[in-house]
Amino acid sequence: xxTSHGSTARVQAMLDKLPEFEPDASLWTRIEDAHARRRRSxxxxxxxxxxxxxxxxxxxVVLRIGAPEGGTSGVEADTTAWQMQSEALEREWLASARAPxxxxxxxxxxxxxxxxxxxxxxxxxxxxxxxxxxxRNAALRSLIDHDAARTxxxxxx
Amino acid sequence: xxSGFGQELDALTLERARRGDGRAYAAxxxxxxxxxxxxxxxxxxxxxxxxxxVQDVFVRMLDTIKGFRGDAPFGAWLKRMTANATIDVVRxxxxxxxxxxxxxxxxxSALEVSGEDAVxxxxxxxxxxxxxxxxxxxxxxxxYTHKELxxxxxxxxxxxxxxxxxxxxxxxxxxxxxxxxAEEIP
Numbered sequence: 001x002x003t004s005h006g007s008t009a010r011v012q013a014m015l016d017k018l019p020e021f022e023p024d025a026s027l028w029t030r031i032e033d034a035h036a037r038r039r040r041s042x043x044x045x046x047x048x049x050x051x052x053x054x055x056x057x058x059x060x061v062v063l064r065i066g067a068p069e070g071g072t073s074g075v076e077a078d079t080t081a082w083q084m085q086s087e088a089l090e091r092e093w094l095a096s097a098r099a100p101x102x103x104x105x106x107x108x109x110x111x112x113x114x115x116x117x118x119x120x121x122x123x124x125x126x127x128x129x130x131x132x133x134x135x136r137n138a139a140l141r142s143l144i145d146h147d148a149a150r151t152x153x154x155x156x157x
Numbered sequence: 158x159x160s161g162f163g164q165e166l167d168a169l170t171l172e173r174a175r176r177g178d179g180r181a182y183a184a185x186x187x188x189x190x191x192x193x194x195x196x197x198x199x200x201x202x203x204x205x206x207x208x209x210x211v212q213d214v215f216v217r218m219l220d221t222i223k224g225f226r227g228d229a230p231f232g233a234w235l236k237r238m239t240a241n242a243t244i245d246v247v248r249x250x251x252x253x254x255x256x257x258x259x260x261x262x263x264x265x266s267a268l269e270v271s272g273e274d275a276v277x278x279x280x281x282x283x284x285x286x287x288x289x290x291x292x293x294x295x296x297x298x299x300x301y302t303h304k305e306l307x308x309x310x311x312x313x314x315x316x317x318x319x320x321x322x323x324x325x326x327x328x329x330x331x332x333x334x335x336x337x338x339a340e341e342i343p
Contacts, residue, residue, distance in 0.1 A: 007329035014278045014332055015297050020161075023194040027208055028186050031215045032179075038216060 075126040082133035089140035093147070105146060109139040161192030162232035162299075171231060174222050182219055189232065190215070193239045196299065200243045200291040201253070202283050210242045217242075240295060244309045253287040281331060289324040292317045 116132045166185065173181035193214055197207035218238060225234060247253040282290055288310075295301040295309070296317065306317035 007333055008325060010332045011325055011328045012297060014281065014328070015293070017278045018199060018282065018298065019279050020191060020195045021198040021204075021207070023190055023208055023211055024204075027190070027194075027211060028183065031186070031212050031219075032182075034212060034216050035219050038220065 075130060079126040079130040079133060082130055082137060086133050086137050086140065089137055089144065093140050093144045105139060105143045109136065109143065112136045112139055161189060161195070162236040164188055164192075164232055166231040171222075171225075171227070175225070177223075185218075186215060189235050192232070193235065196236070196239050196294070197243045199282065199294045199298070200287065201246060202287065202290070206246060210239065210246060214238045214242050236299065240299070240301070240309060244291060247287055247291055248310070281328060285324060285327070289320050292320045293324045293328075296321055
């Protein structure tokens with residue numbers, strides 16, 4: 001620097017006398033408003049993300065409820081189990097059946113099948129369907145047992 | 158420290174501000190707004206631009222105060238934010254001058270200081286190019302090193318050294334010239 005020590009000191013003395021400035025009185029209000037706007041904006045973005053998250057979670061739940069397999073309630077699981085058991089019993093009964101079989105039991109089975117069909121037609125809930133499948137299984141078990149008893153009697157003759 | 162950034166912030170106000178207390182925010186503004194505005198004004202020389210800087214700095218400070226760890230004094234943290242925001246304005250706007258050290262003083266005629274302006278430090282400062290004013294104020298008044306100025310301006314240390322030397326030379330000539338005039342007054 002080519003300035004002398006004395007000149008530098010005089011410049012520094014001048015700089016020390018620089019005035020200070022006061023901002024406009026309304027500036028703090030503007031800052032508070034700007035800060036509030038930013039918070040609202042960030043909050044809206046956060047709410048948007050949370051909303052999107054909730055929507056995604058609901059979509060997963062709806063898809064699971066609508067799916068034929070997978071996460072089902074206890075009653076739904078029972079109904080499915082009763083239905084599968086019923087199909088197995090029906091196969092067992094048909095394999096062993098001797099026509100015309102036990103007429104009252106067959107009539108009871110037909111009545112239960114009509115009730116089940118009507119229930120499905122009106123969109124009945126699992127709570128209503130499960131007992132009907134249980135009744136059908138009992139009727140099938142009865143028919144199977146009856147046929148088995150008859151077969152045993154014929155064998156003895 | 159010669160500016161209001163040297164004021165201490167009490168631990169209770171800082172803690173309240175960290176918790177989002179609006180009154181603590183207002184107390185911090187009341188304590189440091191003048192220092193922020195003064196620094197921005199001395200560099201930019203325009204009240205509207207300086208107010209924008211203060212607004213930007215305080216909004217950012219309110220957003221980040223929860224994460225302020227207190228490694229440095231609060232005022233020093235705020236001063237750095239203010240200097241950064243102000244230099245950002247200088248660098249963004251071409252009306253605040255060219256980046257090239259040689260061009261900073263181009264087109265600037267002699268300060269031609271006389272009369273009342275000669276004794277008015279602010280008038281002398283306002284006549285300097287904005288980048289020269291920024292380097293002068295940050296180095297001579299706020300205590301920034303050339304290394305810090307290099308980081309602020311994204312230039313080498315020789316950039317601020319060169320501009321500061323020429324700025325001081327001009328000011329010294331004017332101050333000395335005026336001193337000479339004053340001595341001539343019988």
